[in-house]
Amino acid sequence: MQDKKHSPVWTFMALAILALFIIFVVYPLALILYKSVIDPKSGALTFENFIRFFTRKYYTNTLLNSFKVTTVVTLICAFLGLVMAYIIKQYNIKGSSALNIAIVLSYLSPPFIGAYSWIQLLGRKGLFTKAINSAFHTQFEGIYGFWGIVLVFSLQSFPLVYMYVSGALENLDNSLNEAAESLGANNFQRVSGIILPLVLPTVLASSLLVFMRVFSDFGTPMLIGEGYRTYPVVLYNQFMGEVTNDSNFAAALCVIIMLITLIFFFLQRWIAARHSYSMTALKPMQPRKLRTLPNILCHLFVYLVVLLAMLPQLTVIVTSFLKESTPGIFTNEFSLVNYRTIFSKNPRVIPNTYIFGLCAIFLVIFFGVLIAYLAIRRKSFITETVDTLTMLPYIIPGSVLGICFLYAFAKAPLVLTGTAAIIIIALTVRRMPYTIRSSTAIISQISPSIEEAAISLGSGEVKAFWDVTLPMMMPGVISGAIMSWVTVISELSSSIMLYRASTQTLTVSVYTEVIRDCYGNAAAYSTVLTVTSVLSMLLFFKLTGKRSMSV
């Protein structure tokens, strides 16, 4: 395709997109990097911020804590996700479609909602805590700190491994199983010698995604960590000025966490590229029958895990309809007071969430499809640069992106602080890499000759794209858009940095209400969010006819 001149329209569009990315991704990142190594008074190059971080035990400990908690969570998630996916795909589990939706749903809800629900259940005054203490006459103080964080993150993130491994198992042709059996392998030999090695790259790659996600999340450790300080908590506090307000030091903290996620990003890509087997199943695995006892045990295990994963959501929905006697203590009295409060308190929250979400989705799809198309079909130096740049947001933790935006767009020429635009752009930038990747996959499946046929029949290049390629992409793009929508409306970490009262969204409201101990309001906000997600997902399943989804 290099030998032929393409319409200049494509080059113009590629340049325009490149400019936008330089303004909204490269410039804020460069600014953070610059701030982290510059002395604000003298303007000289300095590594003082980094030295300060790595020489003080207070800071290095938080890094160590983060690594510890994230490693344990990742191991648990890898195990749970693998076992759950294997059982559900390999055996006849009753209600597996509903289980699938429940698992995905528990992944899509913001992690900190899990944290605060578990405080309701297993915290100091928690429902379960009281029950345990009265039953066993113990002085159980509730689950806070390390194990609290591990509990919440594990139940919330194993679905990621589950979804990826389920996909890999679906692509595993049953004849591989049959070949192993015909060669004398028993069940154990078959699973350990064939299935496990084949899905292991997927387990590793998805586990690293879990690692990156858990490592940079601050809402959960903030709520349930108490004395157990993790890196993102310190980053947030440093920035929000609770301790000191040293923006250059905060910038250095941002740079350090990005370097860590960058390393894990490359590790993840290396494993995914090197150790994956391209498989397509002609005949997928058939569910096998189990004997009675193993069958009961499998059902018990699967349902218990899903129940635990869904428990935060259920708690939130139930408590949203209960009246609080004092903040944090719910009575058994049914009431709609929480909903009345949230609708009257800040009526803009729900419209904000929907409008920001829709705007972001529109931008994400427009640019995502265009960039994917340019990168595959109109390869040039510019489009390849754009393609690489779009992967940057993938490694930027949400809170860091929020901080970057605050620094970059507080002063002229581009003042966006406090506007809806800055939140919409942040959401768009964060979601962009995922949409580009899925669009790339969709375009790769469409033969270029289809577009060439349109051109040979007399339409121009842009018209051919519009008339032929775009409509063919649409079904895939729309199902991707629904997934983006669900993730965008539950985004917290960058919105929390960028919001004002006028641009408050549902997730931000849940968070702020929890911090203020207004659990009733938080539960009501959270329920609105959950209902939206569930409806969107049902729409997704209805439209695509699929039974599983990838995020």
Added chain:
Amino acid sequence: MGVSIEIDNVTKAYQNNIVIEGLSATINPGEFFTLLGPSGCGKTTLLRMIIGFNSIEAGEIRVDGKRVNDIPTNKRNMGMVFQNYAVFPHMNVRDNVSYGLKNRHMGKNERNQKADEMLRLVKIDQYANRMPAQLSGGQQQRVALARAIVIEPDVLLMDEPLSNLDAKLRVEMRNVIKRIQREIGITTVYVTHDQEEALAISDRIAVMYNGVIQQIGTPKYIYQRPANEFVSGFIGLSNFIDASYKDGVIDFGSFYREPLKLSEEAGSEVRVAIRPEEFVIHKNGEPGIPATIISSVFLGMTLHYFASLDNGQEVEIVVPSDLSDILPDGQRISLGVVPEKINVFDRKTKNTLIPKGA
């Protein structure tokens, strides 16, 4: 040497849907036996019953005289080659081939030695350390074959092993399979829908349709003496022409008759199956079925004519090519038949009326 397989009155049903009912066949020791039929005829289902991937609802299958119905697949000692090769993508060629030996707890040196021996037999020993993704389809199929026979199975089963290969490789691989089967003398059951492949490779063929074996016989016998109209049409090409029969004479109409002794139960309404090479073209009004040439195709070794009979039916005729001119389109001809080669079926039962041994 190989073992026998007796399929005795077996039935396969999915819930209430009976796919195979009361099917019986005996496969001789060391024989290359092919199940041939169109897709959905039950041939793969039967093969998977033999190896144990499918349950047997009634009847039994005996290997070497022993009932195998309740033996799990991994204890049946049968090798299988799959349509999509099913080579383990995470193991190199040698590990793939020695996998079955490992399951039999054979030592590492011994199994590698056996695997390498087998790789030499299928002529891919130079790729022993490659990963499957680096192999072509034909090479992967050789790995699958080596992997299935290295465990010295009692029976070798193949499920359309060549259908994913291109035409030239298909011919090459079927010769490889036949050569190796002859060398090790293993009882082999082979499933295919490709009749040419079946004719080329098999000792005996079972033609299946709708879950029922229509005929079992050598390739030559099945081609020349099909048991019914289905087999006649499925194996090779047949022109079916209705005729009447009386007292040892077949009457094609238009004053064309041929003497042919049919079996006792023959009625007067018969259908004659004539293969394209069983026609004789007459140009000068000799007795025959009147026809008009529509078109001709010259294929070097043979010359194909398409002609229409006076009732509008189209027939295909093949003659060896010679130096004479090709008959022009529109030429009137009369078609004689070679009476000892043609087959005759009852129009109602569609079964053959050719007496046994004819």
